Amino acid sequence: MTEKKWTLLLLGENPKGIRQFTLSPRMMRALVGGSSLFALLILALASLLVFNGVAYVRAQALSAENHLLSQELETFRLQVNGLEETLALLSEEDSRVRLLAGLDATDEEILEVGIGGPGMPFPEAHPLWAFDSLTSKAAFAVEYDLNAMERRARLLAESLSEASDSLMAHNELLQSTPSILPAAGVLSSRFSASRFHPIHHEALPHEGIDISAPHGTPILAAAKGVVTFAGVMSGLGNTVEIDHGFGYVTRYGHASKLLVRRGQEVARGEVVAQVGSTGISTSSHLHYEVRVRGKAVNPLNYVIGRVIP
DSSP, X not given: OOOOOEEEEEOOSSGGGOEEEEEOHHHHHHHHHXXXXXXXXXXXXXXXXXXXXXXXXXXXXXXXXXXXXXXXXXXXXXXXXXXXXXXXXXXXXXXHXXXXXXXXXXXXXXXXXXXXXXXXXXXXXXXXXXXXXXXXXXXXXXXXXXXXXXXXXXXXXXXXXXXXXXXXHHHHHHHHSOOSOSSSSEEEEOOEEEEEOTTTOSEEEEOSEEEEOOTTOEEEOSSXXXXXXXXXXXXXXXXXXXXXXXXXXXXXXXXXXXXXXXXXXXXXXXXXXXXXOOSSOSSSEEEXXXXXXXXXXXXXXXXXXXXXX
């Protein structure tokens, strides 16, 4: 059987330029195969160029992202430094407040204790390590510092809270401590374990002080508290007794007039009675006592500056 052949004509503008080529089926298959292979090579090269272009664009984008990340980390680091300075100032203020509150300053070593330990992560464990070890280290350092500052801030908050509670307690104590002479006048008799009594004519304890003053002179509460007695007391006549808390009780005797009632809350300096000469008394004066946990003490020891109002 005769093998079919392929004839290829190439025509140009000049009729004499006609070219004719006769191709056998084998040659035709070779030509088609070569053309197909060439086309595949072109396609592969084009795909490679496209892939490389995409990879290049992605690499540029990642580089830009990495640069932005580094800038952000640097910003965070600067902010961390600023926060560290703020915490240092707070630490100094905490020491001053604790001193005012009568507390020992927080040990600086406690505030500086690290947050490391067996469970503490390390830079190599960060997912970023495989791509950029330097950035991973920077991120780890910032995270570590933030954790340390968070712990320090928490300790300072607890310390300041403790100091605040102590200051409030001290404030209550100061407000409840008798600290003024309760009447304007002349100190006529002092606190004594034994003195000659002007009426009984014998040596007896004098568990307070006497302040001579004109009839009707205001008698002031020596500190804030609650009136526990307002009435006639044996020997002292019209008397006011105030419980200030913290074991402090004050007593005001020989009054001509009582201006408060039992259960009434009073403030330091509030008028509770008027000077008189009721009870066992020879003249107008105030008998003033201070008792601490039931024991009579010298009232002058509890007067700031010992200034008579």
